[in-house]
Amino acid sequence: YTLTGDVMYIILGHENPDVDSIVSGVLLEHYLTRQGKSAKFIIPDSELDAESASICLAFGLDPREYQQEVPKQAEQYILVDHHERNVFGEIVGVIDHHPTMQTYTYPFYQNENASSTACLLVKKNEEHYTKDEIELAILATMVDTVSFHSSKTYNEDIDWVHAMCDKYGFDFSKLYQAGLSLTDVSSPKTFLTHGLKHYEFGEYKVASSYVSLSSISEKEGDIILGASYIQEYMKEKDLDEFIMIAYDMSHFTSTTFTYYPKNIVIQNYDHIVSRGRDVIPRIEEKILSKR
Numbered sequence: 001y002t003l004t005g006d007v008m009y010i011i012l013g014h015e016n017p018d019v020d021s022i023v024s025g026v027l028l029e030h031y032l033t034r035q036g037k038s039a040k041f042i043i044p045d046s047e048l049d050a051e052s053a054s055i056c057l058a059f060g061l062d063p064r065e066y067q068q069e070v071p072k073q074a075e076q077y078i079l080v081d082h083h084e085r086n087v088f089g090e091i092v093g094v095i096d097h098h099p100t101m102q103t104y105t106y107p108f109y110q111n112e113n114a115s116s117t118a119c120l121l122v123k124k125n126e127e128h129y130t131k132d133e134i135e136l137a138i139l140a141t142m143v144d145t146v147s148f149h150s151s152k153t154y155n156e157d158i159d160w161v162h163a164m165c166d167k168y169g170f171d172f173s174k175l176y177q178a179g180l181s182l183t184d185v186s187s188p189k190t191f192l193t194h195g196l197k198h199y200e201f202g203e204y205k206v207a208s209s210y211v212s213l214s215s216i217s218e219k220e221g222d223i224i225l226g227a228s229y230i231q232e233y234m235k236e237k238d239l240d241e242f243i244m245i246a247y248d249m250s251h252f253t254s255t256t257f258t259y260y261p262k263n264i265v266i267q268n269y270d271h272i273v274s275r276g277r278d279v280i281p282r283i284e285e286k287i288l289s290k291r
Contacts, residue, residue, distance in 0.1 A: 003037050003092075007076055008038040008039070009037065009039045009040070010040055010078070010089075011025050011029055011040065011041040011042065011078045011079075012025070012078070012080070012085060013025045013043065014079075014081055014085075014197060015045065015196070015198065016049060016193065016196045017043055017045065017048070017052065017081075018049065018081075018144070019056060019143040020081055020117050020140040020144045022043070022056055022061070022066075023118045023137065023140040024081050024118040025041035026041055026061065026066070027118060027122065027136065028095065030129070031121070031128055031129070039078075042068055042070060043067045044067075045067070048064065048067070049195070050184065051184065055181060058178065059136060060132065071089075073088060074088055074090070075088065075089040076090050077090065077091045077093075078093040078095070079091060080094075080096070081095075081098075082098070082197075083096045083100065083111055084104075091106050093107065093108035094106050094108065094111060095110050095117060097111070097113065097114040097117050097119075097276070098111065098276040098277075099111050099281075100281075100284060101284055102201075102284075114154065114157065115141045115144060115152060116141040116145070117140070118136065118141060119140070119157050121137065123137075123157070123160050134164055134168065135164075135168070135170050135175075138170065139178060139179075141161060142161070142175045142179030143178060143179050146212070147176045147179030148179075149252045149272045150273070151273055152274035152278075180249055182212050182213065182214055182249060183213065185211055188226035188229055189229050191209065191226035191244055192229045192233055192244075193209065194209050194210060195208075195209050196209045198237075201287040201288060202288075205240050206239065206240065206243070206280070206283055207237065207239050207241075207242050207243075208245065208280065209242075209243075209245070210245040210275060211244075211245075211246055211247070212249050213247065213248060213249065215248060215250055216247075216255050219246070223244065223246060226244075230242050230259050231261075234261065235261075240261075241259070242258070242259040243257070243275075243280075243283075244256070244257040245275055245279065247272055253269060253271065253272070254268070254272055255268050256269070256273070
């Protein structure tokens with residue numbers, strides 16, 4: 001699919017954008033404008049996740065500069081770090097790293113296994129990006145993989161990160177620590193909103209959030225306390241399922257709290273699970289297999 005030069009392309013990350021969604025949107029805007037295309041990355045969310053914004057700011061990227069409303073007239077859109085969205089216009093492209101069993105007929109569709117969407121954009125295309133942009137792509141990769149502890153990590157991406165750090169002299173320890181950032185869970189509502197994403201599999205509606213904690217055992221009571229917020233949200237959004245993923249950064253383990261309208265199912269893992277590679281695909285397979 002060839003983008004034309006006389007169209008303004010609106011680039012959107014997913015709702016409640018995380019670091020990878022923000023960085024990949026910015027990088028794609030920069031890439032397309034250098035190719036002579038008209039492109040604009042927009043963050044329509046009125047509020048940004050404080051942790052994601054803080055991480056971006058620490059590396060010279062201010063996501064607030066991209067906050068504005070999505071146009072209400074027909075436009076052409078490119079989605080990054082997600083592959084499904086309701087917009088006023090046509091989705092002409094998708095670049096994502098969350099492969100799905102569902103099929104899409106967008107003019108351009110790239111959805112491949114990768115440690116981050118930013119990595120997918122930049123790796124093997126480094127000549128199109130500045131040194132600072134390559135560092136941002138590494139940052140997004142570290143955050144999205146919890147500094148390579150997540151099951152979504154791919155060995156070739158680890159090699160790429162180390163090669164780029166060696167080539168450009170990036171501070172790997174700083175990037176590594178950024179990827180391990182803990183979530184501020186001073187409010188039970190945080191368990192609902194941090195990293196919030198929505199998924200639809202036909203008529204079955206799912207939402208999910210995640211938090212990174214120093215210790216899950218110390219916060220499990222707070223997570224259960226936050227159940228009332230989640231159940232209210234499920235009712236408001238007519239959700240069938242809500243998965244809250246808690247990462248224990250002291251032991252690199254995970255616990256999923258799966259909320260249904262009438263009960264909660266808790267499951268422990270001895271590793272950092274990936275929402276996009278492990279949790280959501282299992283739900284998708286379960287729902288689609290019943291059709």
